[in-house]
Amino acid sequence: MTSDALTVNGLTKVFNKNLVAVDHVSFNVKEGEIFGFLGPNGAGKTTTINMLITVLKPNEGNATVCGFDIAKQPSEVRSCIGVVPQEYTADEDLTGLENIILCADLYGIPREVSKKRAEELLELVEMTKFKDKQVATYSGGMRRRLELACGLINRPHVFFLDEPTLGLDVQTRIATWNYIKLLKKEYSMTIFMTTHYLEEADMLCDRVAIIDHGKIITVGAPEELKEALGGDIMTLSIKDGTIDISPVIQKVTRVKEVKKQDGSYRIKLEDGEETAPTIIDAVRAAGHNVTRLSLTKPTLDEVYLEYTGRSLREEEESRDAMFRQRVTMHRAREGGH
Amino acid sequence: MTQKNNSKNPLHGLWALTNRELKKWYKNPYLFILSIIQPLIWMGLFGRAMNISAIFSQNPITIQPIPGIDPSVIDRINQAILNASTQIMEKTFGTSDYFSYMSVGIISFVTLFTAMFSGMSIVWDRRLGFLNKVLSTPVARGSILMSKVFNAVIRSIIQAAIVLGFAFALGLTVGPDFTVFNLLGVFAAVFLIGMGLSSIFIAIAIRSTRWETQMAVMNLLNLPLLFASNALFPTDLMPAWLQPFTKINPITYSTDATRQLILYTINTQQLMFDFLFLGVFAAVFSTMGIVLSWRHLSR
DSSP states (O other): OSSEEEEEEEEEETTTTTTTEEEEEEEEEEEEOOOEOOOOOTSSHHHHHHHHSSSHHHHHHHEEEETTTTTTTTHHHHHHHEEEOOOOOSSSBBHHHHHHHHHHTTTTTOOHHHHHHHHHHHTTTTTTGTTSSSSOOOHHHHHHHHHHHHHHTTOOEEEESSSSTTTHHHHHEEEEHHHHHHHHHHHOEEEEESSHHHHHHHHOSSEEEEETEEEEOOOOOHHHHHHTSEEEEEEEEOOOOOOOOOHHHHHTTTEEEEEEEEEEEEEEEEHHHHHHHHHHHHHHHTEEEEEEEEEEEEHHHHHHHHHHHHSOOOOOOOOOOOOOHHHHHHHHHHOOO | OOOOOOOOOTTHHHHHHHHHHHHHHHTTTHHHHHHHHHHHHHHHHHIIIHHHHHHTTTSSSOOOOOTOOOOOHHHHHHHHHHHHHHHHHHHHHHSSSSHHHHHHHHHHHHHHHHHHHHHHHHHHHHHTTHHHHTSSSSSOOOHHHHHHHHHHHHHHHHHHHHHHHHHHHTTOOOOOTTTHHHHHHHHHHHHHHHHHHHHHHHHTTTTOOOOOHHHHHHHHHHHHHHHHHHTTTTTTGOOOHHHHHHHHHHHHHHHHHHHHHHSSOOOHHHHHHHHHHHHHHHHHHHHHHHHHHHHHOOO
């Protein structure tokens, strides 16, 4: 087996002969990594995941999961992965425990093993109390935890999460992140996830790929991507707004760019925390008093907007996908009935 | 990590999926009772309301006394007419009691409706994302389809048993060859017809994401399948242009088989042919369904 849990080469999916949902996508995911697919709705995230979990057939390109080819060895791929789809797929009429056992049976796991694992997983996601209640009575967060538990019943090597916190409120979302981190620690697996929440990618992922219009625009660790934007931003004002001290600031080491805007200076710099005091010293030495100062670290939001643009999008999603998303949001929000 | 504990049995998951469907039925008392009451209402309404036997028994045609003819001769003629009306019933329906004829026909009818709805459930599984989740597991593609088929078949058999139980209670008159073992034959016929019909409806639904389409297909097919069969009325008396359809309609054969086993003096050759037809029907369409599920469940 290679050291990469996922290798993807030129993967392409075309719907109805002309809608290119995923366009020659290539990337690798290392063993044990949390890899995030970040992009707006309709960017091709779910289509990519569906090809990797062998539910959709690619039109072009190939990929391996745990060293198995998704087109030639689909059964092997299916046995070594766990999937948590975007939708709540647990059967509402069954109880939480019955749902987990159903998943186990789909993998052909013997009952004595699956019972033990189910209890263990329910304990981990703190659902033991509710295991004998019908899923219809669960809140969005509980459903999500149940889905996580179901996805892990076969002890997967690679765990696929499609929009794991879609439609959840902030508290539940943060709680869900903690469960994901906990499960990752407990079972040491590789995680491939999609999201359009930037803070989610920033919080959880070791590396992210930004995807838009079916193409990967950039890949890297969140920190790297932020730094690639050109470092931190400092805004600074001095008492006398009429003179321009840009040349003074520009001379400070690690300052990359200075712009005077409406009486204040917008400075791009590296290592903001350490460079800022040097700048203040330089300004003072030139005989000016700093009246106002702010330092911002770039967020993944800015990286994302830099790459995907700020324009609003005309969504082009299938009727089916839209319906499922609506159902998911609705169920997440109804919070038990 | 990935453990080699997954059984190599290709049927793994089949029962799990079938049981999931059945649980949705028997764990929901309203749904369960409704699905049982429905055929009983049909049986009561059609079997009792369309009281064809009464056409003869309650409106007897009698010849009034004719002067010059011995009244005892008139009585004998009247008796003969009454006997003839019973014979007409028996010749037409194979039994003098339309209720018995009809209530056995209801068994095929119940199976048809249960099979139709099994197509709907795959549309819902696809729309709600459950199907994608199942497809990402190593479960055999054919098992996904067959679990729906078996669900429909098991439901049909249970419903058939209940319909028969009520029919007996309401006065179904069994034929001379009837023994309790014949019921096994009845369930076998229901098994085969249910398997074939639900395979057809699931195959139609296999790529569909719109339940509206599925509803339209069901509405288009259900009444023609029912009326162009012997479930409600003997096909011999239907117009010549309709006869060929009744001859290829599997419901004709399942109904004939169940009537032979319960109501009639068994014609062994005819019964064998019924089962042969049903067996081929079930085998062809379930195989077709499995092949389609290999090709079309994943897109």
